[in-house]
Amino acid sequence: MKDKICIIGLGYVGLPLAHAFSSKYPVVGFDINEKRIEELNNGYDRTEELSETQVKETIKNGMKFSLDINDIKDCNIFIVTVPTPIDRNNKPDLTPLIKSSQTVGKVLKKNDIVIYESTVYPGVTEDICVPELEKVSGLKFNVDFFAGYSPERINPGDKEHTVTKILKVTSGSTPEIADKVDNLYKSIILAGTHKASSIKVAEASKVIENTQRDVNIALINELSLIFNTMSINTSEVIAAAATKWNFIKLMPGLVGGHCIGVDPYYLTYKAEELGYKPNLILGARQINNGMAKYIAERTIKLMIKKGIQIKDSKVLVLGITFKENCPDARNTKVIDIINEMKEYGCFVDVSDYWADKNEVKHEYGLSLIDKYNFELQNIIDNIDKFLLVVEDYFINFIVSLWEEEQQTCLNIQEFIKTIEQKKIIITKRILKEFLYKINYKKNVENFIRRYRQTRGNKSLEFICKKDLILLCKDIIRDNKQTIRLKIIN
Numbered sequence: 001m002k003d004k005i006c007i008i009g010l011g012y013v014g015l016p017l018a019h020a021f022s023s024k025y026p027v028v029g030f031d032i033n034e035k036r037i038e039e040l041n042n043g044y045d046r047t048e049e050l051s052e053t054q055v056k057e058t059i060k061n062g063m064k065f066s067l068d069i070n071d072i073k074d075c076n077i078f079i080v081t082v083p084t085p086i087d088r089n090n091k092p093d094l095t096p097l098i099k100s101s102q103t104v105g106k107v108l109k110k111n112d113i114v115i116y117e118s119t120v121y122p123g124v125t126e127d128i129c130v131p132e133l134e135k136v137s138g139l140k141f142n143v144d145f146f147a148g149y150s151p152e153r154i155n156p157g158d159k160e161h162t163v164t165k166i167l168k169v170t171s172g173s174t175p176e177i178a179d180k181v182d183n184l185y186k187s188i189i190l191a192g193t194h195k196a197s198s199i200k201v202a203e204a205s206k207v208i209e210n211t212q213r214d215v216n217i218a219l220i221n222e223l224s225l226i227f228n229t230m231s232i233n234t235s236e237v238i239a240a241a242a243t244k245w246n247f248i249k250l251m252p253g254l255v256g257g258h259c260i261g262v263d264p265y266y267l268t269y270k271a272e273e274l275g276y277k278p279n280l281i282l283g284a285r286q287i288n289n290g291m292a293k294y295i296a297e298r299t300i301k302l303m304i305k306k307g308i309q310i311k312d313s314k315v316l317v318l319g320i321t322f323k324e325n326c327p328d329a330r331n332t333k334v335i336d337i338i339n340e341m342k343e344y345g346c347f348v349d350v351s352d353y354w355a356d357k358n359e360v361k362h363e364y365g366l367s368l369i370d371k372y373n374f375e376l377q378n379i380i381d382n383i384d385k386f387l388l389v390v391e392d393y394f395i396n397f398i399v400s401l402w403e404e405e406q407q408t409c410l411n412i413q414e415f416i417k418t419i420e421q422k423k424i425i426i427t428k429r430i431l432k433e434f435l436y437k438i439n440y441k442k443n444v445e446n447f448i449r450r451y452r453q454t455r456g457n458k459s460l461e462f463i464c465k466k467d468l469i470l471l472c473k474d475i476i477r478d479n480k481q482t483i484r485l486k487i488i489n
Helices: 014-022 034-041 052-060 095-107 124-137 175-186 199-229 234-241 263-273 279-289 291-305 334-343 357-364 376-382 391-407 412-421 428-437 441-455
Strands: 005-008 027-030 064-066 077-080 113-116 146-149 168-170 193-195 314-318 347-351
Touching (some): 005 095, 014 052, 095 124, 124 199, 146 175, 199 234, 199 263, 199 279, 263 279, 291 334, 334 347
Parallel strands (some): 077 113, 168 193
């Protein structure tokens, strides 16, 4: 008999996995969110991991989206992809995992296999989930039913490294089941699989992936703090260091979301439970958690230096989701910047093209500005003091300003005037990205020419760490479409 697969949880992990399996197996996608099921049946994926075409392709393959437990009774393989969050004290919250196990237990049959993909600390599958399966089903583990673990490796918003293109770690509760689980994933994963020796090894491999990244980013963030005290540009330091082949090129910034900012706590929780205090990992978490406050304080200092009144200043934050090109606002650290700016007496408005207004309102009590209302005049009328920007979001915003200027035949002087009036904080990286995105030479040269006509030979002024950035004449290397900037101190 051909395997019939049930995917429990249809978020950014479960849905792409269901889509991949649906090309070769009968699949049922199960989720307790009625609205989510309705949207998927209509071809809409709010996570934007799948296009409308891909969702409808999944349905055409025979996939069924359901919240009715009766629809999964005849499945023999259950793959659990529910979130594993932390509570307000940074302790693992296994509630979604336990409830999902109880749901599966109600329909579990002899010889069925339950595979978990959620990030956990080593031992959760066999010590916490399996007992729930046994208790509800009345079946015996490794006699009547079996388990596996295959950690998810999806990178939200990444359209290049999709589920079938990422090598998959697999494991099973017996050698035979390990082979079966491995072959199951191998049938859809183009990048191949790695069969771990045990479920615990597979669990540990997942939880250290993001822990390692968290620690590495913390190092870069701390270096950024150090270099700032020395008036050294961190981006330039990283660019120089990255010329060595084995240097890991990471950039300083906020570390939020439901993976990197959460997963390390699962490991530290288990370590402390066993009597070991993981000082390095916890120290990295402390550094990364403090970056939002640091950014806000640096912004306030820049405002003071520019003679901008802090109290009652109007601040616009572009971007509330935890990362660029992603609608997920869970555990975003941008909210910490917002709250810190409010503590200083600023009025803060927030906009994000990607974010769900209702979700943001529910989670953070924030009412997002209309994402379609960013006309030049509207900005001038409503943000009269100061514009605070999260870099990755501002790149798209400044490009949209450029495109609007082009489309409405506004002259370049107005474009420049808008940027200067708003006292936009812009970094060298933002400028590079902007020039890259408008990247053909004619536009760039026209920008420089008209600017010089307007302002004489003065350099193009932006507020940044070193205050002045001068654009070179030869900005674009046509063949490789890269940017060269000449920095004048």
